[in-house]
Amino acid sequence: MSDTIAEAPPSGGAPKISKINEAVIRIAGNSQDGIQAIGGFLARLAGRSEQEVMTFMTIPSTISGGPSIFQVRIGSGEVLSSGDEADVLLAFYQHSYEDHIGSLKKGGIVLYDSDHVEPKEEWKKDYHHLGIPISGLTVEAIGGTAKDKGKNIFALGLIAKMFDLDLPKLEKLIGERFTGKDPSILNNALAAFHAGHANPLGNVLETFKFVASQKKDGHQVVMNGNEALGYGLIAAGVRFGAGYPITPWSDIMELLRRELPKYGGSFIQTEDEIAAISMAIGGSYAGRVAVTGSSGPGISLKTEALGWAVMAEMPLVIVDVQRGGPSTGMPTNIEQSDLNIAVNGGHGDAPRVVIAPANVEDCFYMAIEAVNIARKYSVPVIILTDQGIATRIEAFTEPNLEKVCQDISPNFTPVADHKPYDLSAADGITTHLAPGTRIQSGKYPIVTGLEHDELGHPTGSPKLHMQMTAKRRKKLQALGASLPIPKVYGPPEGNILLVGWGSTEGPIKEAVDRARAAGDSVSSVHIRHVNPLPNGLENIFSGFNHVLVVEMNDEGLYGFGQLGALLRARYCDAKIHGVNKTDGLTWKVKDILERAKSNVSAGLRKI
Amino acid sequence: MSQTLTETPPRPGNIASVAAPALPATEERKGLTKKEVAADHPTWCPGCGDFSVLALYFKLIEKRKMWHEKITTIAGIGCSSRFPYFVQAHGAHYIHGRALPFASGISLSRPDLHVFVFGGDGDAFSIGGNHFTHTARKNIKMTYCVMDNWVYGLTKKQTSPTSPLGFKSKTDQWGAIDYPINPMKQAISAGATFVARTTSTNPNHVLQMMEAAMDHDGFSFIECLSECVEFYEGAFDASNPRKGGVFNEIPKTHDVTDELAAYKLAGEPFPGSFGIFYKVSKPTKNAKEAEINKSYMEKVKGMKDWQILQKNFDRMK
Numbered sequence: 001m002s003d004t005i006a007e008a009p010p011s012g013g014a015p016k017i018s019k020i021n022e023a024v025i026r027i028a029g030n031s032q033d034g035i036q037a038i039g040g041f042l043a044r045l046a047g048r049s050e051q052e053v054m055t056f057m058t059i060p061s062t063i064s065g066g067p068s069i070f071q072v073r074i075g076s077g078e079v080l081s082s083g084d085e086a087d088v089l090l091a092f093y094q095h096s097y098e099d100h101i102g103s104l105k106k107g108g109i110v111l112y113d114s115d116h117v118e119p120k121e122e123w124k125k126d127y128h129h130l131g132i133p134i135s136g137l138t139v140e141a142i143g144g145t146a147k148d149k150g151k152n153i154f155a156l157g158l159i160a161k162m163f164d165l166d167l168p169k170l171e172k173l174i175g176e177r178f179t180g181k182d183p184s185i186l187n188n189a190l191a192a193f194h195a196g197h198a199n200p201l202g203n204v205l206e207t208f209k210f211v212a213s214q215k216k217d218g219h220q221v222v223m224n225g226n227e228a229l230g231y232g233l234i235a236a237g238v239r240f241g242a243g244y245p246i247t248p249w250s251d252i253m254e255l256l257r258r259e260l261p262k263y264g265g266s267f268i269q270t271e272d273e274i275a276a277i278s279m280a281i282g283g284s285y286a287g288r289v290a291v292t293g294s295s296g297p298g299i300s301l302k303t304e305a306l307g308w309a310v311m312a313e314m315p316l317v318i319v320d321v322q323r324g325g326p327s328t329g330m331p332t333n334i335e336q337s338d339l340n341i342a343v344n345g346g347h348g349d350a351p352r353v354v355i356a357p358a359n360v361e362d363c364f365y366m367a368i369e370a371v372n373i374a375r376k377y378s379v380p381v382i383i384l385t386d387q388g389i390a391t392r393i394e395a396f397t398e399p400n401l402e403k404v405c406q407d408i409s410p411n412f413t414p415v416a417d418h419k420p421y422d423l424s425a426a427d428g429i430t431t432h433l434a435p436g437t438r439i440q441s442g443k444y445p446i447v448t449g450l451e452h453d454e455l456g457h458p459t460g461s462p463k464l465h466m467q468m469t470a471k472r473r474k475k476l477q478a479l480g481a482s483l484p485i486p487k488v489y490g491p492p493e494g495n496i497l498l499v500g501w502g503s504t505e506g507p508i509k510e511a512v513d514r515a516r517a518a519g520d521s522v523s524s525v526h527i528r529h530v531n532p533l534p535n536g537l538e539n540i541f542s543g544f545n546h547v548l549v550v551e552m553n554d555e556g557l558y559g560f561g562q563l564g565a566l567l568r569a570r571y572c573d574a575k576i577h578g579v580n581k582t583d584g585l586t587w588k589v590k591d592i593l594e595r596a597k598s599n600v601s602a603g604l605r606k607i
Numbered sequence: 608m609s610q611t612l613t614e615t616p617p618r619p620g621n622i623a624s625v626a627a628p629a630l631p632a633t634e635e636r637k638g639l640t641k642k643e644v645a646a647d648h649p650t651w652c653p654g655c656g657d658f659s660v661l662a663l664y665f666k667l668i669e670k671r672k673m674w675h676e677k678i679t680t681i682a683g684i685g686c687s688s689r690f691p692y693f694v695q696a697h698g699a700h701y702i703h704g705r706a707l708p709f710a711s712g713i714s715l716s717r718p719d720l721h722v723f724v725f726g727g728d729g730d731a732f733s734i735g736g737n738h739f740t741h742t743a744r745k746n747i748k749m750t751y752c753v754m755d756n757w758v759y760g761l762t763k764k765q766t767s768p769t770s771p772l773g774f775k776s777k778t779d780q781w782g783a784i785d786y787p788i789n790p791m792k793q794a795i796s797a798g799a800t801f802v803a804r805t806t807s808t809n810p811n812h813v814l815q816m817m818e819a820a821m822d823h824d825g826f827s828f829i830e831c832l833s834e835c836v837e838f839y840e841g842a843f844d845a846s847n848p849r850k851g852g853v854f855n856e857i858p859k860t861h862d863v864t865d866e867l868a869a870y871k872l873a874g875e876p877f878p879g880s881f882g883i884f885y886k887v888s889k890p891t892k893n894a895k896e897a898e899i900n901k902s903y904m905e906k907v908k909g910m911k912d913w914q915i916l917q918k919n920f921d922r923m924k
Contacts (some may be wrong), residue, residue: 022798049923058827219924234916240716244710261903262915266715271741275708278701278738282681282712286720290712308702398920405913420823425622435720438676442643445692448700457647457692458700569667 016206024083028096031068034152039070045073047222047395048295055393076213084588141195150192157196164209189579225363225389230255232367238406239265241291242279247392249295251320254426264521273301286343287410287434293319293342307346312447315374322386333584335387337553339562342382343531353381354531389503414438419454427478429473455523480532490512490523493543498524511592556581628895639671646695656807657832663813681710685727687754707742722749732768743797743893750820754833764838773922790830791873801827802885808847857882
């Protein structure tokens, strides 16, 4: 946000209006206060105003209640991360105030519910305090029956006032949100909102107005990563899937369960994780690429069946919304520690495809890519996202759905002959033939997890095992050769190259921007295709003195994170080192920079 | 609990996540011969009861004029689970214990196919026990034939979940100490809508049960005693008149919709009775999912898929 907050005039006069480019607002309360709703309204408003937006939230893994935050960063220019420090903290309770004041930048505004928060004198010199009896005023506005409900909407009114947000657009959003419900609910929400907006904002000396955004092409849509992924699968033509509830994957299965019937499809809730992947594989076998997914422990449970899909060469999409592990781990925290299991999990030599979307928009398009790779190469494809991207809301240019939606219905045209595991197929790429297809030779294929001959019949032949193992490998090598080489962000040569994957793309790019603005030679590259890796990364690495792999996982026994170790194994490049962390939170831009710099200046630890 | 057998309701449409292949309406095709439907020579030991089950499956295909491409034969792991390799039709040899969810994926997305699952007692009641319960309670349309031999044969004589007390195996040299599972009771209490018992030594009866199971609209379960001559010789002699035993058919007076009566039959000491223990008509999961789809598709009638999705996106602006 503009720096003028700290330089606000000492007293008197009408509140000043400052033009700002962006703002970071952190809302802290309890999980049932509806703070996600405030954040959601702000994010959606930003999307409709052609602004960029990124959110970050934490949720407790308790069954009901517990502290929760929602941070939203809105900008008229590019927004790459949810922001290291907040400009405004909205605190509903004493614990919200005390736990999160540290996330507020010096001179920032803390807006608190004075019915619940006792401000501390020693913090008043560093932060602009604004106490408003939010709970009391909400009850006043909508009557005593509402209890705690509605104070989030009242607070939204306060924020709308402070940032001079577009009132009609927000009213419309509130209307849409509460549409179809009891009209008194909508009336109460609007009453609370208007009461908040009418509040004189006590002693605040300055309000803000976003500068108009540079118009982008077309409309924007606003959604979180799980939604983008779910809708991407539908656009890709997926019509069948199965899953078992687990956080944070469940949102996707709920979405598919709700939406697929409109398309004549179905998503089945199964008795366990193994049944889920098995049923999805059965669906794929039946003729149309199906989906399953999970998080953490569920992925571990699925690995035997995953190995079968590799062996039987069955197309399948598996979504892994990563969370903190191992075991039950940290179910509602962020970690990128499933790369190893995604790439290598299971027994035997079992090559499969692993891709990792870099942002919310990417979740939509990579879901489609996953389906197409699975079909073309008859192989399971794992989409690695994480808790951060799953619940993060972003605005992005609306896809041209008419163009991207595809029909992947199986082809039942009779064939003369069919070998499911034809060894003469170019690059080892064979395709699955759905049951229901007549084979004129009268020889029908069996798909199997036993090592097999070209028709799928079991064999103990060493030669066939070697040939089939090579076939399953070769097709992924062919895929690797066809993948685009990722673009370097920043100059293609320099001192430090930051390498990232998955949800960390934004913060890493912002770190590059910040470093370069300060005169440091830092660039970055983001890996979206994890296994197989695209060819040509070595040429990118060769342009830099240091290659630092930034990951949210442990540095491992030998000093490298999970992608770091994979890159080391592939390139044997001693320049490759890790910048790792395991605090279960998203990267702060300044942490990436500080860690990278100290890593380099320490001459990099010798292992 | 007794209920009267109502007329089978007309079958509602199924989930159409995959459109059934269009068949030439005029095409006349003969039923398949045994030769056309047999594939690899079975790898079972000479004398194994499974040969008989396979032969009767061929007979079923022949008699009911099923076509290669309309049959899917699915199995997990075990001696009996080698089944799909011996059948000339689309098939899958899946992992241990998980054939039922795999088959469910086919059944729920392809109403045009016959889904047959074959397996053994270890697959069904040990490693796959959970799936047995849930596939039965959801009443997913398919036929599941468990070739029960009371022993792990493929791994050479360990105790199985149906091994009787006292059975001496490599994992219970002193004789099995764990109470065995009663497959009939298991199926009835899980909510299976068709529960039958037969034995590989009575071919006509096996075929009868297979036909009835295939015609049942729902999850149909057959326990077929199938002797392992290598590791549990003589296990079922008491049910085989040729070996001095008795083959008791369920009396005609038995009400197949009477759950308690079925449960009582299931409790008889070996050799017990053979035939249909329990059979009720309940909507399948296939039909219920199709109902949901029908009502949802009605709301988006005439719209292309991308237009349906567009409606969601319009709400996210």
